[in-house]
Amino acid sequence: NVGIKRRMRRFFRRDGRALIFAMDHGFEHGPTDFEEHWEHVNPKVIIRKVVRAGIDGVMMLPGLARIAGDEVKPNVGLMVKLTSKTNLRPKGDQLLQSQLGFVEDAVKLGADAIAATVYWGSPAEDVMMRQFAEIASYAHDLGFPVVQFAYPRGPYINERYGKKEDYRVVMYGARAAAESGADMIKTYWTGSRETFAKVVDAAAGVPVLLSGGAKTDNPVDFLKLVWEVIEAGGAGAVVGRNIFQRENPEPFIKALIRVVHRNEDPEEAAKA
Numbered sequence: 317n318v319g320i321k322r323r324m325r326r327f328f329r330r331d332g333r334a335l336i337f338a339m340d341h342g343f344e345h346g347p348t349d350f351e352e353h354w355e356h357v358n359p360k361v362i363i364r365k366v367v368r369a370g371i372d373g374v375m376m377l378p379g380l381a382r383i384a385g386d387e388v389k390p391n392v393g394l395m396v397k398l399t400s401k402t403n404l405r406p407k408g409d410q411l412l413q414s415q416l417g418f419v420e421d422a423v424k425l426g427a428d429a430i431a432a433t434v435y436w437g438s439p440a441e442d443v444m445m446r447q448f449a450e451i452a453s454y455a456h457d458l459g460f461p462v463v464q465f466a467y468p469r470g471p472y473i474n475e476r477y478g479k480k481e482d483y484r485v486v487m488y489g490a491r492a493a494a495e496s497g498a499d500m501i502k503t504y505w506t507g508s509r510e511t512f513a514k515v516v517d518a519a520a521g522v523p524v525l526l527s528g529g530a531k532t533d534n535p536v537d538f539l540k541l542v543w544e545v546i547e548a549g550g551a552g553a554v555v556g557r558n559i560f561q562r563e564n565p566e567p568f569i570k571a572l573i574r575v576v577h578r579n580e581d582p583e584e585a586a587k588a
């Protein structure tokens with residue numbers, strides 16, 4: 317499918333890697349995520365900064381794409397995510413991401429890729445699998461790549477594997493994502509290069525992107541983590557808090573780009 321291939325290239329450079337900015341936290345975690353640097357609660361302000369710094373793509377929910385999509389310049393990929401949940405739900409309902417938009421909305425907003433989450437192993441896995449299948453089927457018909465946020469999550473995962481970041485379950489999620497038709501996979505760090513390489517193998521050639529996670533106090537620590545992901549054969553990272561919770565995201569993004577696209581040593585990249 318030529319459309320899918322062409323649109324994938326909006327995110328991935330010739331080296332097959334991408335650095336993507338995630339901006340759905342106001343919905344998923346609440347605006348408190350922006351309190352440290354409140355100016356970044358304004359999507360236009362932070363998106364202008366990340367685009368200026370040379371980011372490859374931006375991921376948003378449909379409403380923010382409507383508000384700030386114009387800031388995502390034509391050389392930057394726009395990923396519109398169609399599922400989410402608020403942090404306001406009762407604890408028992410946190411294991412479901414609901415669909416809050418449609419493929420047509422994303423297409424009208426000028427999306428280059430469409431994203432949806434599946435919490436593999438959740439009691440609501442069935443609902444998310446169906447949502448993903450419907451989104452992927454329609455998006456693929458129209459020539460749009462689909463990104464799966466493949467997150468193992470739920471009581472059974474904890475019981476059986478101890479934590480959701482155990483590589484055995486992360487690679488299971490990545491494999492399930494590949495087998496369910498994802499064109500890109502976003503998932504957790506498994507703690508080591510060796511185990512993350514297994515996740516990459518299990519994905520059977522579908523590019524695997526790191527899900528950034530909570531901000532590290534020392535910026536170099538996050539650069540090191542991304543470096544390990546690249547060394548493990550990962551295709552890059554989708555990063556939210558580690559960018560917008562920093563006072564000065566631009567030099568940090570430039571350092572991340574050096575690590576992702578030039579395999580630069582994290583300490584050196586941080587100094588440059």
Ligand code: FBP
Nearest residue numbers: 338340341344528529530555556557
């Ligand atoms: P971060 O880099 O801030 O972790 O962002 C990636 C992301 O998947 C966001 O898209 C999402 O809002 C957040 O993480 C969800 O994190 P969690 O499910 O751990 O609360």
